[in-house]
Amino acid sequence: MIGIVDYRAGNLTSVARALEHLRQPCIMSNDFKSLEKADRIIFPGVGAAGAAMADLRRSGLEVHLKKWVREGRPVLGICLGMQVLFDRSEEDNTLCLGIVPGEVKRFPADLRDKDRPLKIPHMGWNGVRFRANHPVFSGISEEAEFYFVHSYYADLTDETWASGWTDYGIRFCVAVTRGSLVAVQFHPEKSGRPGLTLLANFCRWGGCDAQ
Amino acid sequence: MLSKRIIPCLDVREGRLTKGVKFRENVDIGDPVEAARAYYEQGADEIVFYDITASVEGRAILLDVVRKVAETIFIPFSVGGGIGSVEEMRRVILAGAEKVSVNTEAVKNPGIISEGARAFGSQCIVLGMDVKKVSASRQIPSGYEMAIHGGRTFTGLDALQWAIEAERLGAGEICLNSIDADGTKDGYELDLTAMISSHVGIPVIASGGAGKPEHLLDVFTRGKADAALIASMVHYRTHTIPEIKKFLHDRGVKTRMFW
Numbered sequence: 079m080i081g082i083v084d085y086r087a088g089n090l091t092s093v094a095r096a097l098e099h100l101r102q103p104c105i106m107s108n109d110f111k112s113l114e115k116a117d118r119i120i121f122p123g124v125g126a127a128g129a130a131m132a133d134l135r136r137s138g139l140e141v142h143l144k145k146w147v148r149e150g151r152p153v154l155g156i157c158l159g160m161q162v163l164f165d166r167s168e169e170d171n172t173l174c175l176g177i178v179p180g181e182v183k184r185f186p187a188d189l190r191d192k193d194r195p196l197k198i199p200h201m202g203w204n205g206v207r208f209r210a211n212h213p214v215f216s217g218i219s220e221e222a223e224f225y226f227v228h229s230y231y232a233d234l235t236d237e238t239w240a241s242g243w244t245d246y247g248i249r250f251c252v253a254v255t256r257g258s259l260v261a262v263q264f265h266p267e268k269s270g271r272p273g274l275t276l277l278a279n280f281c282r283w284g285g286c287d288a289q
Numbered sequence: 290m291l292s293k294r295i296i297p298c299l300d301v302r303e304g305r306l307t308k309g310v311k312f313r314e315n316v317d318i319g320d321p322v323e324a325a326r327a328y329y330e331q332g333a334d335e336i337v338f339y340d341i342t343a344s345v346e347g348r349a350i351l352l353d354v355v356r357k358v359a360e361t362i363f364i365p366f367s368v369g370g371g372i373g374s375v376e377e378m379r380r381v382i383l384a385g386a387e388k389v390s391v392n393t394e395a396v397k398n399p400g401i402i403s404e405g406a407r408a409f410g411s412q413c414i415v416l417g418m419d420v421k422k423v424s425a426s427r428q429i430p431s432g433y434e435m436a437i438h439g440g441r442t443f444t445g446l447d448a449l450q451w452a453i454e455a456e457r458l459g460a461g462e463i464c465l466n467s468i469d470a471d472g473t474k475d476g477y478e479l480d481l482t483a484m485i486s487s488h489v490g491i492p493v494i495a496s497g498g499a500g501k502p503e504h505l506l507d508v509f510t511r512g513k514a515d516a517a518l519i520a521s522m523v524h525y526r527t528h529t530i531p532e533i534k535k536f537l538h539d540r541g542v543k544t545r546m547f548w
Contacts (some may be wrong), residue, residue: 091385095359105355119330125410191290195514197490200413201462203334203545223292225365227412230492268365269389270329270548 081116096267123158128170155261189247222272224264229275294334294516304350315543329362340370359385393437408458466496474500482512503535
C-alpha cells in the first residue's frame with residue numbers, strides 16, 4: 079500500500095490516477111495514523127512553500143515525515159514535496175523540513191540562454207541527466223524528458239545528495255537520493271511513459287540506495 | 290533547455306468531438322477520450338480541449354470526459370470554453386485537468402484570473418485570447434484588438450495591453466489565437482505572436498493557421514512561441530505529430546523526441 083500525503087498543496091489526484099493505472103493500491107490522506115500503515119510514501123505538492131509547511135506542522139505530518147525517512151521507509155518527494163525537504167526556501171522565507179542539506183532559491187530574474195531571456199516559471203518538458211545505477215531511475219532512456227513547472231530550484235550544500243540535473247539557463251539539481259529517500263523536481267505522473275516507469279520503479283523499490 | 294511543445298486542440302460539444310479525428314485506416318473517431326489517447330501515444334506534449342457546449346447537461350458530460358481522459362493519458366491537458374467561476378474551475382481541475390483556460394469570461398471579469406491563480410496557482414490558469422489585426426489607434430496602439438464570444442464581438446481592448454494586464458493578474462500562460470490566420474492553413478500570425486511573446490514573461494502558445502510543419506518552424510523561431518496549437522493538419526492526417534517533430538528536430542528546434 080502506498081500512502082499519498084495530502085496536505086492541501088494543490089491537486090494530488092493525478093498521482094493517485096497514475097498509481098491506479100499501474101495497479102498499485104494507494105490511499106490519499108492528511109492523517110499520519112492512516113499513512114502510518116502504508117509501506118511507502120509519496121509526498122507530492124504544488125503551490126507555495128510557506129502554506130505547505132504551515133499545514134505540515136499543524137497536522138503533525140512534519141514529525142512523521144522525518145520519522146519515516148529516518149526509519150528507512152521508501153519516500154518519494156515530488157515538486158514542492160522535494161523542495162520542502164530542504165533546510166529552507168526563499169519562497170515566503172520558509173523554514174522547511176531540514177532533511178536535505180541546502181536551500182531552495184528563486185530562479186534569477188535575468189535567466190538567459192546565451193542572449194535570449196528565459197521565462198519563469200520553468201514550465202514544460204526538459205531532459206534530465208541521472209546519476210547511473212539508482213533503482214528508481216533504471217530503465218529510463220537518456221533521451222527521456224520530464225514535465226516541469228516551478229519558479230524555485232534546489233541548491234544543495236552537499237552535492238553527494240544529487241542524482242539528477244537539468245539545464246535551464248543554469249544547471250541545477252532535479253533529483254536527490256539518500257538511503258530510502260528519493261525526490262524529484264519534475265512531475266513523473268505527468269511525464270508520459272518515462273514518468274510512469276519511474277513511479278513503477280519506486281513502487282517496487284526495497285529502499286536501499288545503490289550507492 | 291525546454292522543448293517546444295506541440296499541442297493538438299480538440300473541439301468538444303456535448304461530450305463528442307465536433308469534427309471527427311482520423312486515425313489508423315483513416316477511421317473517423319468522434320470520441321474525445323480515444324482521440325486524446327491516440328495523440329498521447331503519438332507524442333503530443335500536451336492536449337487542449339475546447340468545449341463549446343452551452344447546456345447544463347453538456348457541462349456534466351464534459352466533466353465525465355475530463356475524468357476519463359485523466360485516467361487515460363499521463364501528460365498535462367487543459368480545458369477551456371465557458372468556464373466562468375472559480376467553482377467551475379475547481380470542478381474541471383478536480384476531474385483531472387492540469388489547467389483551465391478562460392477567454393470571454395476573463396475579459397468580462399478580470400478578477401477570475403487572480404481568484405483562479407490564488408486558488409490553484411498561476412500554472413493552472415491559461416488566458417485564451419482571440420485577436421484581430423486592426424489599424425493602430427490611440428485606443429488600440431498595438432494594432433491588435435481583443436475579441437470575445439468566439440471572435441464575434443470586438444471589445445475595444447488592446448491585445449498587448451490585455452496580455453500584460455493578465456500576466457499581472459496571475460495568468461500562467463497565454464494561448465494566443467489569431468482570428469485572421471485561423472482556418473487559413475497559411476501559417477501562424479508571426480508578428481502578433483512575437484510581439485506578445487517578447488512583452489510577457491509567461492509562455493505563449495501560438496494558435497491559428499497551422500497547415501504544414503514549416504509553419505511550426507516559423508512560429509518557434511521568428512514567432513518566439515513557446516508552444517504551438519495544431520488541429521486540422523493532424524486531425525485529417527495530412528501530417529502526424531512524429532513527422533512534425535522530426536521536421537523541427539532536424540532543423541535545430543528542440544522538441545521532445547522520446548516518449
